[in-house]
Ligand SMILES: NC(=O)C1=CN([C@@H]2O[C@H](COP(=O)(O)OP(=O)(O)OC[C@H]3O[C@@H](n4cnc5c(N)ncnc54)[C@H](OP(=O)(O)O)[C@@H]3O)[C@@H](O)[C@H]2O)[C@@H](O)CC1
């Protein structure tokens with residue numbers, strides 16, 4: 468799915484109205500009907516107490532007025548409070564007039580803030596994607612009053628006060644919604660950790676925005692779901708052999724962290740690699756040969772950490788980092804790898820920390836190298852980010868400067884590409900924030916980078932998505948708290964099976 472800016476969303480709105488030869492009022496009716504259906508299908512009890520619609524002066528307020536009318540028609544007890552304004556949108560005015568007289572309506576005022584109880588369900592329709600500046604005055608006071616209450620809050624399209632795709636001025640008033648129900652396409656603001664407390668759980672409702680317009684609109688941001696990946700992973704070839712799917716090399720493990728090597732190795736094997744060789748220190752030999760007999764073990768002369776780079780010419784992809792530690796000799800191995808590798812590289816964990824401590828090595832990164840930092844590791848490669856928008860700026864600059872792909876790990880892991888695009892992943896769950904989960908991702912990505920038929924972009928997208936999806940399937944069995952990294956590897960097979968497409972021709 469594409470992620471559009473607020474301005475592009477407004478254009479999509481206009482293009483839809485034009486293409487359908489209908490009216491903005493009809494589109495509003497459609498959007499608000501989808502919202503009302505969403506709400507009432509959640510078995511909203513009629514005895515839920517009062518439903519309070521807070522309506523602003525624009526089309527977001529218009530959506531709120533349509534919803535109020537529809538909920539009233541369904542028999543709910545609804546009340547509307549309007550935010551006084553000098554001008555109102557045409558569709559707001561139309562729907563204000565359509566509101567049945569039986570629905571109580573009043574103007575908000577500093578002396579007229581509503582009583583809010585835990586039984587009140589508040590529908591936040593103050594501002595949506597048309598918000599052009601931080602809230603002030605009465606609107607800000609109302610939002611603070613709402614946030615201080617125990618009422619349940621469902622926001623239409625955006626939590627009011629939150630900018631759709633621009634940095635939020637510090638301490639500005641923003642509604643803290645329990646649910647945000649938005650239309651058609653995800654908004655950038657939903658995907659940033661700093662906004663989690665405002666957005667709550669978010670949901671998308673299709674409202675039939677014009678497909679052609681969306682298809683031809685240029686964007687640098689995507690939300691990666693199964694549809695975006697359709698057709699990218701072909702069925703395994705009948706006459707394929709181990710060579711077709713690559714021979715991967717993993718450099719992983721050190722004393723006390725051989726488990727990281729085992730996890731990455733298992734994940735690589737469960738992601739379709741043809742052959743796998745693991746370079747690990749001597750202390751890991753028995754462990755690895757026993758735990759993962761499918762992999763070949765190429766033992767380093769040092770007992771505790773990796774000190775020598777093996778011959779590289781047979782490998783189609785190389786992953787380095789899980790559990791390797793930060794010894795000087797291991798850093799030299801990394802430096803030699805960067806200088807000598809011809810195969811695609813995946814760098815993670817301590818390989819990234821070593822790069823952060825020796826930034827001169829960044830100049831050696833071969834083009835299309837894939838790095839998989841979490842935000843702290845990324846900061847060690849760049850600089851501390853002021854906020855999530857600044858972090859995205861740093862990500863774009865880093866990827867462009869080093870011609871590399873960076874998987875910035877998080878709730879919506881963001882893949883940055885050398886041409887400045889962002890791909891936010893849709894799969895995964897909080898249970899995956901557990902030791903070894905990153906090692907599994909390195910194994911998956913190393914396997915896919917070794918598939919000659921996948922582009923660097925597709926390998927990264929598929930790997931990140933599959934890792935999250937396998938975690939989701941695992942959590943269905945284990946629960947999020949019970950999820951461990953090894954569980955993720957067990958569900959990689961079913962995940963890839965889901966992703967493989969079998970076109971008839
Ligand atoms: N596109 C779609 O898919 C569809 C969109 N739909 C709905 O339309 C919504 C967007 O509507 P919208 O463009 O009218 O903007 P909205 O957020 O209501 O506010 C604009 C008004 O607020 C004002 N204003 C702005 N900032 C302010 C501030 N800080 N403090 C005070 N005032 C401020 C601004 O005035 P101005 O900036 O000109 O001063 C203007 O008067 C969208 O979120 C969705 O709910 C659906 O109905 C149909 C499908």
Ligand SMILES: [K+]
Nearest residue numbers: 591594625627
């Ligand atoms: K809103």
